[in-house]
Amino acid sequence: MHDSTVLGPQTSSAKLGRVFIYAILAFLVLFYLMPLVVMFLTSVKSMADIRTGTLISWPKEFVFDAWGKAWSSACTGVACEGVSGYFFNSLKIVLPAVLISTFLGALNGYVLTKWKFKGSDLFFGLLLFGCFIPFQVVLLPMAQTLGWLGLANTTAGLVFVHVVYGMAFTTLFFRNFYVSVPSELVSAAKIDGAGFFTIFWRILLPVSTPIIVVCVIWQFTQIWNDFLFGVVYAAGDTQPITVALNNLVNTSTGVKEYNVEMAAAIIAALPTLLVYVLAGKYFVRGLTAGSVKG
Numbered sequence: 001m002h003d004s005t006v007l008g009p010q011t012s013s014a015k016l017g018r019v020f021i022y023a024i025l026a027f028l029v030l031f032y033l034m035p036l037v038v039m040f041l042t043s044v045k046s047m048a049d050i051r052t053g054t055l056i057s058w059p060k061e062f063v064f065d066a067w068g069k070a071w072s073s074a075c076t077g078v079a080c081e082g083v084s085g086y087f088f089n090s091l092k093i094v095l096p097a098v099l100i101s102t103f104l105g106a107l108n109g110y111v112l113t114k115w116k117f118k119g120s121d122l123f124f125g126l127l128l129f130g131c132f133i134p135f136q137v138v139l140l141p142m143a144q145t146l147g148w149l150g151l152a153n154t155t156a157g158l159v160f161v162h163v164v165y166g167m168a169f170t171t172l173f174f175r176n177f178y179v180s181v182p183s184e185l186v187s188a189a190k191i192d193g194a195g196f197f198t199i200f201w202r203i204l205l206p207v208s209t210p211i212i213v214v215c216v217i218w219q220f221t222q223i224w225n226d227f228l229f230g231v232v233y234a235a236g237d238t239q240p241i242t243v244a245l246n247n248l249v250n251t252s253t254g255v256k257e258y259n260v261e262m263a264a265a266i267i268a269a270l271p272t273l274l275v276y277v278l279a280g281k282y283f284v285r286g287l288t289a290g291s292v293k294g
Helices: 002-043 048-053 065-072 082-113 120-131 135-149 153-178 184-189 197-207 209-224 226-235 241-250 258-292
Strands: none
Touching: 002 258, 048 153, 048 258, 065 135, 065 153, 065 258, 082 120, 082 184, 082 209, 082 258, 135 153, 135 197, 135 226, 153 209, 153 226, 184 197, 209 226, 209 258, 226 241, 241 258
16 A cells, blocks of 8 residues: 555656657657658659648649659759769769778777887877868868879769778777777787787677777768768769759759759768668667777
8 A cells, every 4th residue: 555655656757757758759850850851742742832832731742753853864063964973973982981991990990909009199199180170171282182193083082082081080989999898808819829910800800890880870971971072072973962962952044943952852861861770779889889988
């Protein structure tokens, strides 16, 4: 009797608190999804429907012609070939840049924690400056470097830029993760005769899955959504999809087709949305596994 008297009010209070929390979460979900919902509804409306309706009105008829036009025949400047070519340009840039910068970050983090050398802490501190340098600061020196290397206005040049700029972040992630890995494992492997790369491949990398996922998601998002480097260091058919989307929205010829623009914007955002939906929980798990320590 005493227990039920005590637990009753607590249970009701807990239920009320849970309902309140769910209500807040539901509101936040609707708030953050509203732009995406508006974009999708606009993309499946006809132009006549857009002109007569409101921003959030329900489509009178679902029409997907704008998606086809955005993909294959919308004008992005002087060319009217849609955003499909630029979409694949972004894939050609982001895939090698993510893989190379993640691998180099893992190698740097391994050296800076398990094979420390004189001045390694100073080297790591100087490397961290790369995390805080604004994009605009490196535009001119990077343009000069790309010119010297013969990579100006090429896809390989953009890969090079993103690898250099992203390596500071990936090194920071891996270094902080490897600090939490017991050094006794490396010492024991050395006693058994394992060398530098054997320890890296067979001991460090197999336990690095959480931080690899963090780096892949981080780098993929940063590189895919980049506009500044893409518009400065690429030209013509080597430009990424963010530049094409800007050209599509700001073109001054023809009728303004909001449904096509919204469809193109969703196409440009789909890969990053997909990455976060499929691997978002691993991103948080990887961060809490050690990347924010040290």
